[in-house]
Amino acid sequence: MKFVVTGATGHLGSQIVQQLAQRVAATDITLGVHTPAKAASFADQGMTVLPLDYGDQGSIVASLTDADVAIYVPSKSHDSFSRVTEFEHVIAAAEQAQVGHLIVMGFIADQATNPFDLSAFYGYVPRRLASSGLSYTILRNALYADPLVPYLPELIERKNVIYPMGDASLSFISLAESAAVFAEVATRPELWTQSMYTLTQERSYTMxxxxxxLQNVSGQPIGYAPVTLSEFEKMYDQGNEGHMLASMYAGGAQGLLATVTDDFKTIMGRPAQTLPDFLAQELAK
Known part of the structure; x- marks a missing residue:
């Protein structure tokens, strides 16, 4: 079988490739990447690396041609319009290339009432796929737990978690465990009978x-003193991401990022790693 992974040099994509390589031969894996030089280590393992520009329909088709399974990881753009446009190019290319099965990254902030800047894109994904002629699976991620690790020193300095969440909860999954599910679903066609899975740990967390x-794993006093949404936006506007991040927590404050399911256990045969265990493991490295 031929497996294609797009966005293969990104945070999630690179881990999906590593997980996939544990399940199939490297020669069965093709990577569609914006900068092929960044995938040199994968090419050295025997994987095929092709240039892919989401704005160039021909390059997407070339990457997806003869794919039995294609895994689409969206680019890191900050608005729904750009992502929907990109996704339309991928859908058209997948149909033209006659991809056997398409696996698409989703996110739990996809509700119609969610103010998150990208909720329109994530809500569009299942509706657009349903109207296509493709065989597909959507894997909806909870919030990634990984950014909490480099963020911890700032929280220790502040002595507080500051997310503007009120009494609402957040649900998490790690990049590594999400990637493992992508690879597992890609290589087990019996899982394709369900069109959508939601990847979370077994519980969500109030602030x-x-x-x-965070206090337990760091050994430092950390409480909860939220800032306002506007303050949060100004504090974290590096790369013009402030509004997007604040809008995500605005949705979270409405309880829209608290989803918890058993889907990870259904697919992997075990529960997802707990947040305390994940953080302790990462901090011990």
Whole structure:
């Protein structure tokens, strides 16, 4: 079988490739990447690396041609219009290339009432796929737990978690465990009978509970003192991401980022790693 992974040099994509290589031969894997030089280590393992520009329909078709399974990881753009346009190019290319099965990254902030800047894109994904002629699976991720690790020193300095979340909860999954599910679903066609899975740990966390976890793993006092959404936007506007991040927590404050499911266990045969165990493991490295 031929497996194609787009966005293969990104944070999630690179881990999907590593997980996939544990399940199939490297020669069965093709990577569509914006900068092929960044995938040199994968090419050295025997994988095929092709240039892919989401704005160039021909390059997408070339990457997806003869794919039995294609895994689409969206580019890191900050608005729904750009991502929907990109996704339309991928859908058209997948149909033209006659991809056997398409696996698409989703996110739990896809509700119609969610103010998150990218919720329109994530809500569009299942509707657009349903109207296509493709065989597909959507894997909806909870929030990635990984950014909490480099963020921890700032929280220790502040002595508080500051997310503007009120009494609402957040649900998490790690990049590594998400990637493992992508590879597992890609290589097990019996899982394709369900069109959507949601990848979360077994519980969500209110902000005081999250602060307690961070305090326990760091050994430093950390409480909860939220800032306002506008303050949060100004504080984290590096790369013009402030509004997007604040809008995500605006949705979170409405309880729209608290989803918890058993889908990870259904696919992997075990529960997802807990947040305390994940953080302790990462901090011990």
């Amino acid at each position: 005081p509970a999250l602060a307690q976890v």
